[in-house]
Amino acid sequence: MISLYNYKQDLEQDGIIFSFSGPMSHEIIEGIGSAIRVKIGEGEDGDRRAALKVFSIFVEQVENVINYSVEKDPKDSGMSFGIVVVGKKDGLFFISGGNRIEKERQDVLAEYLTKLAAMDKAELKVYYKERRRAEKSADSKGAGIGFIEMARKSSRPLEFSFQDIDQDYSFFTIKISI
Amino acid sequence: MENLEISETKSSPEISFNGSSYILSMVGESYPENTSQFYEPVYQWLEDCIASLAEQELVFNIELIYFNSSSSKVLMDIFDTLEDASDEGKNIIVNWIYDEENDSALEYGEEFAEDMEALTFNLVEKS
Numbered sequence: 001m002i003s004l005y006n007y008k009q010d011l012e013q014d015g016i017i018f019s020f021s022g023p024m025s026h027e028i029i030e031g032i033g034s035a036i037r038v039k040i041g042e043g044e045d046g047d048r049r050a051a052l053k054v055f056s057i058f059v060e061q062v063e064n065v066i067n068y069s070v071e072k073d074p075k076d077s078g079m080s081f082g083i084v085v086v087g088k089k090d091g092l093f094f095i096s097g098g099n100r101i102e103k104e105r106q107d108v109l110a111e112y113l114t115k116l117a118a119m120d121k122a123e124l125k126v127y128y129k130e131r132r133r134a135e136k137s138a139d140s141k142g143a144g145i146g147f148i149e150m151a152r153k154s155s156r157p158l159e160f161s162f163q164d165i166d167q168d169y170s171f172f173t174i175k176i177s178i
Numbered sequence: 179m180e181n182l183e184i185s186e187t188k189s190s191p192e193i194s195f196n197g198s199s200y201i202l203s204m205v206g207e208s209y210p211e212n213t214s215q216f217y218e219p220v221y222q223w224l225e226d227c228i229a230s231l232a233e234q235e236l237v238f239n240i241e242l243i244y245f246n247s248s249s250s251k252v253l254m255d256i257f258d259t260l261e262d263a264s265d266e267g268k269n270i271i272v273n274w275i276y277d278e279e280n281d282s283a284l285e286y287g288e289e290f291a292e293d294m295e296a297l298t299f300n301l302v303e304k305s
Contacts, residue, residue, distance in 0.1 A: 026211035030188050048279060052244060056282075059209050059246050129289065132254050149247040 015089035023079035024065045053153050054093050059070050061097030069099035071126040091165050098173040117157040121156050124152045180231050202238045208245035217252045228263045241275035264296035271298045
């Protein structure tokens with residue numbers, strides 16, 4: 001690939017403002033996160049409320065990749081690989097994140113996200129408060145409320161998909177619109 | 179209690195306590211790389227501070243522009259601890275300071291306030 005022009009055009013056609021694919025780290029959150037806030041929040045048509053919401057979803061999604069992607073740096077740095085994109089289409093900002101998961105986790109995750117997608121704002125609030133006070137579950141590396149947080153900020157039901165990679169792994173994608 | 183001083187970073191708030199005025203303040207943003215590692219010493223310190231409270235009033239001014247979901251859980255633990263202490267008769271006031279443009283900050287403050295009974299939890303618009 002000598003020219004990245006077509007690739008860049010494709011991203012722009014999909015409304016993508018930022019795209020990062022590769023090893024994720026806390027520095028990525030701080031660095032790209034700041035750029036997102038400036039790009040969306042500042043300037044003449046800046047929207048600071050939207051910028052903070054987009055940023056908050058971005059943080060949760062990158063943290064999910066860091067904590068749960070099973071695609072790790074082969075050089076043993078422990079860094080997790082994944083992809084996060086931020087864009088705007090039809091007047092709505094969207095934040096999509098994706099990473100490799102073990103296929104055996106797929107059903108549990110699908111069931112959980114289907115449940116969240118079906119909840120209205122009031123139900124999500126009650127559930128968020130309930131889970132925030134609950135003990136952490138064994139397989140949770142964060143507070144275990146990131147997806148609920150995303151669902152609460154989303155102006156549409158959250159969307160997600162799984163794509164087969166091979167017999168052991170699939171690729172998980174989640175999309176939040178604001 | 180001795181003074182406490184934790185400097186602000188891009189992803190963690192400034193936390194300071196003045197041992198003569200008994201004012202604790204937390205200002206900035208909270209999405210540290212390792213949330214429990216960052217807050218564990220603060221939490222330990224807070225427990226000692228509560229234990230040292232006699233007649234004086236502890237004022238906790240908290241002004242967070244943004245915090246992630248892991249920090250939200252830690253804040254809930256902190257407020258629950260303060261609620262229990264208030265229930266036992268300690269004088270504690272929380273001032274949740276928000277910017278009028280930051281509707282999320284107000285909303286989160288309201289949600290914490292809803293869960294507090296004994297603890298005085300004020301929502302204060304930044305002037």
